Amino acid sequence: DCQQGARTVHCGVRQVSARMIAKAQGISRNELEQLLMRTLPIYELPGQAYWRALELSAIIDIKKAYDFERPILEIGCADGVFASQVFEQIDDGIDINERTLARARCKGVPYRRDHLMDARQMTFSAGSFGTVFANCVIEHIPDLSTVLASSHTILRDGGQFIATVPLLGMNDHLTFRSKQYCDLRRRQLVHLNLHDTSEWQTLFRNAGFMGFELWPYISGGQCEFWDRLDAPICVGVSGRWNIGSALRLTARALPPGVRRAIYRSFARRIARNDVGRQYGSPCAAAIIATK
Numbered sequence: 001d002c003q004q005g006a007r008t009v010h011c012g013v014r015q016v017s018a019r020m021i022a023k024a025q026g027i028s029r030n031e032l033e034q035l036l037m038r039t040l041p042i043y044e045l046p047g048q049a050y051w052r053a054l055e056l057s058a059i060i061d062i063k064k065a066y067d068f069e070r071p072i073l074e075i076g077c078a079d080g081v082f083a084s085q086v087f088e089q090i091d092d093g094i095d096i097n098e099r100t101l102a103r104a105r106c107k108g109v110p111y112r113r114d115h116l117m118d119a120r121q122m123t124f125s126a127g128s129f130g131t132v133f134a135n136c137v138i139e140h141i142p143d144l145s146t147v148l149a150s151s152h153t154i155l156r157d158g159g160q161f162i163a164t165v166p167l168l169g170m171n172d173h174l175t176f177r178s179k180q181y182c183d184l185r186r187r188q189l190v191h192l193n194l195h196d197t198s199e200w201q202t203l204f205r206n207a208g209f210m211g212f213e214l215w216p217y218i219s220g221g222q223c224e225f226w227d228r229l230d231a232p233i234c235v236g237v238s239g240r241w242n243i244g245s246a247l248r249l250t251a252r253a254l255p256p257g258v259r260r261a262i263y264r265s266f267a268r269r270i271a272r273n274d275v276g277r278q279y280g281s282p283c284a285a286a287i288i289a290t291k
Contacts, residue, residue: 027057029271036267041259042081044248046266047230050274051218052082052136055164055284058217059086059135062286066160069130073154075119075147076137077101080109083135090133094119119147127156134163139193148207152291161209161289164217168196170283173223175231185227188234197285204289211290220280225273 027035035053043049063086070091074083077093078100089110094117095101101114117123119134120143132151141147151161166189171182186194195203201212218226236242251259 027054027274029275031057032274033267033271036270037263038085040263040266044251045230045233045244046270047226047233049266050229050270051226051284054218054222055136056082056085058215058286059164062162062215062288063087066162066288067130068133068162069159071129072131072133073124073129074111075132075134075151076141077104077111077114079103079107080111081107083133084109091129092124094122120150122150122154124154126153128154130156130159132159132161134161136164138163139165139191142192144193144203145207148203148209152208155291157291159291160211161204161287161291163287163289164284165200165287166191166194166284167282168194168199169220169281170194170223173220173280173283174227175224185231188231200287204287209289209291211288213288214282215286215288216282216284217286218282218284219278220283221277222274223280223283225277229270 032053035056036049039049039052039056040046043052068087072087072090072092074080074090074093077083077090077095078097080090080093083090083093084107087110089112091111092113092115093101093104093111094115096116096118098116101116104111104114119137119141132155138144138147148161155161171177171194174182174185176182197214204212233244233247234242236245251262254262
């Protein structure tokens, strides 16, 4: 631990308690089914909804364990639908896509203010925020070191950067282990920053953060199951016209009652197949970095 004024912050890599990790990776079948019924209407595709349901469970638990001190900034907020599953209100959200911000305004999601802004060129004053939150975002951003350094600047002392990220170890738990397949999945998922624990710690330490903790939330076994669900729908042309796009269009054409019945069937099947998959090294984790 390191002393920072009157505070003591953890300065090495620390995982949260075994009890918390067990809860994060050991969601009950009923809990997972309920979470899937929240994520399937948002993401529509089984693989994405499964990953997001596990992520949602982790963020809900992290929110109970950490303060998420206000004001809160969300980086890469998109349309805010996922954040609305966790937060009643977020002070500021930024995104580089005007269309997704417009959808956020229409849906009444929890941002007090939204900004069309690149995370690499943030214009907020130093010490403006108590928490910077980035859910499934920083693995996609080029020049990540600039984003982390800027986030460190706009956080006040003791503020926290809380992010969810995939880990490099996910490559050990994909359907195929060959380099060609891992590279293909990385391109499909646009993972520009896919690191192991020590590399993530170094990135945050170089940006000036003193504390660094990990909250694993997707196990190797769950990653294997997720890849079998997700990889087939990525087959297509140019990353946009693929099986997943066709399935989304089909789902949206169905009557709401039929669509919900299909989601319920998917949720039950996925939750049933998730049982017993809490094995293997973590493939995704939340990072809690303290200034």
